Amino acid sequence: AVLADAGCDVTVWGRDAAVCEAIARDHRNERYLPGVDLPARVTGEADPAAAVAGADLVVVAVPSQSARAVLTPLAGAVAPGAVAVSLMKGVELATDRRMSEVVGEALALPAGRVAVLSGPNLAAEIAARQPTATVVASADAGTAERVAAACATGYFRPYTNDDVVGVELCGAVKNVIALAVGISQGRGLGYNTMATIITRGLVEITRLGLALGAKAETFPGLAGMGDLMATCASPDSRNHRLGLAIGRGLSLDEAVATTGGTAEGVKSSRSVLDLAERAGVEMPITHAVVQVLHEGLPVDALAPLLLGRPRKAEGL
Ligand SMILES: NC(=O)C1=CN([C@@H]2O[C@H](COP(=O)(O)OP(=O)(O)OC[C@H]3O[C@@H](n4cnc5c(N)ncnc54)[C@H](O)[C@@H]3O)[C@@H](O)[C@H]2O)C=CC1
Ligand SMILES: O=C(CO)COP(=O)(O)O
Numbered sequence: 255a256v257l258a259d260a261g262c263d264v265t266v267w268g269r270d271a272a273v274c275e276a277i278a279r280d281h282r283n284e285r286y287l288p289g290v291d292l293p294a295r296v297t298g299e300a301d302p303a304a305a306v307a308g309a310d311l312v313v314v315a316v317p318s319q320s321a322r323a324v325l326t327p328l329a330g331a332v333a334p335g336a337v338a339v340s341l342m343k344g345v346e347l348a349t350d351r352r353m354s355e356v357v358g359e360a361l362a363l364p365a366g367r368v369a370v371l372s373g374p375n376l377a378a379e380i381a382a383r384q385p386t387a388t389v390v391a392s393a394d395a396g397t398a399e400r401v402a403a404a405c406a407t408g409y410f411r412p413y414t415n416d417d418v419v420g421v422e423l424c425g426a427v428k429n430v431i432a433l434a435v436g437i438s439q440g441r442g443l444g445y446n447t448m449a450t451i452i453t454r455g456l457v458e459i460t461r462l463g464l465a466l467g468a469k470a471e472t473f474p475g476l477a478g479m480g481d482l483m484a485t486c487a488s489p490d491s492r493n494h495r496l497g498l499a500i501g502r503g504l505s506l507d508e509a510v511a512t513t514g515g516t517a518e519g520v521k522s523s524r525s526v527l528d529l530a531e532r533a534g535v536e537m538p539i540t541h542a543v544v545q546v547l548h549e550g551l552p553v554d555a556l557a558p559l560l561l562g563r564p565r566k567a568e569g570l
Contacts, residue, residue, distance in 0.1 A: 465534070
C-alpha cells in the first residue's frame with residue numbers, strides 16, 4: 255500500500271492463491287489486514303515468477319527462516335537491473351546470515367542491488383496511514399535512494415543509510431529485546447524494568463554491531479532506538495505479545511499458538527547469540543532470552559541472573 259501510495263504499480267505474491275485472488279479482485283487482504291482497502295494500484299498474483307517478472311523492485315517480506323526457500327527458485331526470474339528489498343527482521347538459523355545476505359545469495363544479486371528497510375514500522379499503523387519514518391540501507395547509495403524514492407509518501411518518510419549491517423542487526427535484535435520486555439511485563443514488572451531492558455538492550459545491539467563492522471550512529475537512529483521503542487511499547491508487536499505470554503507462565507508452544515503471526519525473535523535469538531559468541535561479544539539479555547525460551551530457565555530466574563552479574567561502569 256505504501257509503494258502504491260507513492261505511485262508504484264504493485265503486484266503481491268503470497269503462498270495462498272485465494273488471498274492473491276482476493277487482492278487482485280477486491281484489493282483486500284482480509285486475513286492479514288481486515289477492513290483495510292488496498293489502493294487500486296495493488297493487485298495479486300499467485301505465480302511468484304510472474305509476480306517478479308519485469309518488476310523494478312522485488313520487495314521481500316516472508317518470515318526470515320523461509321526467505322531462502324521462497325527466493326531460490328526465483329533467481330532467474332528477476333529482471334536485469336532490478337533491486338531486491340528486504341523488509342525482514344531476522345538472522346538465518348544454521349548460517350547466521352543477515353537477510354540481505356540471504357536475499358543476495360538466493361537471487362544471485364550483488365550487494366549493490368540489495369537494500370534493506372527497517373524502522374518503527376508496525377504494519378497495522380502503516381496500513382492506517384499513520385505517520386512514521388524508516389531507514390533504507392544499501393551498499394550502493396543509488397540503490398538506497400531509488401528504494402527511498404519509491405516508498406516516500408505523505409505519511410511514510412524514508413531516510414537513506416549506507417550501514418546495511420547496523421540497520422539489519424537493529425531490526426533483528428530489537429525483537430529479542432521486545433521478548434524480554436514482554437516477559438518482564440508478564441511477570442507484572444513496570445516501567446523502570448522496561449526502560450532498563452530497552453536501554454541496556456540497545457547497548458548490546460550496539461556492541462554486536464560495532465564488532466561486525468556497523469557504524470555507531472545507526473543505533474540511536476530510527477532502526478535502532480526508534481524500532482526498539484515501537485516494538486517494546488506496542489501491544490500489537492508479536493514479539494512483545496509472545497514475551498508477555500511467556501511471562502504469564504505459558505510454555506513456548508502455548509505462547510506461539512496464542513500470539514498469531516511470526517515472532518521473529520524466537521528463532522533469531524539463537525542465531526544472534528551465535529553471532530555474538532563467534533564475535534566474542536557479551537549479550538546478556540539475548541543470552542537470558544535464549545535460556546528462557548529454549549533451555550528451560552524459569553522466568554523467575556531471569557532478573558536474578560541479569561542483576562547478579564558483576565558490577566561494571568556504564569557504557570558499551
Ligand atoms: N508485521 C509487521 O508489523 C512488520 C513485520 N516486519 C518483518 O516482515 C517479515 C514478515 O513479517 P510478517 O509479514 O509480519 O509475518 P507474518 O507471519 O504475518 O506473515 C508472513 C507471510 O509469509 C507467509 N509465509 C509464512 N511462511 C512461509 C513460507 N514458508 N513460504 C511462503 N510464505 C510463507 C505467510 O503466509 C504470510 O502471508 C518479518 O521478518 C518481520 O519481522 C517488519 C516490519 C513490520
Ligand atoms: O518490526 C515491527 C515493527 O517495526 C513489528 O514487530 P513484531 O514483529 O514484533 O510485530
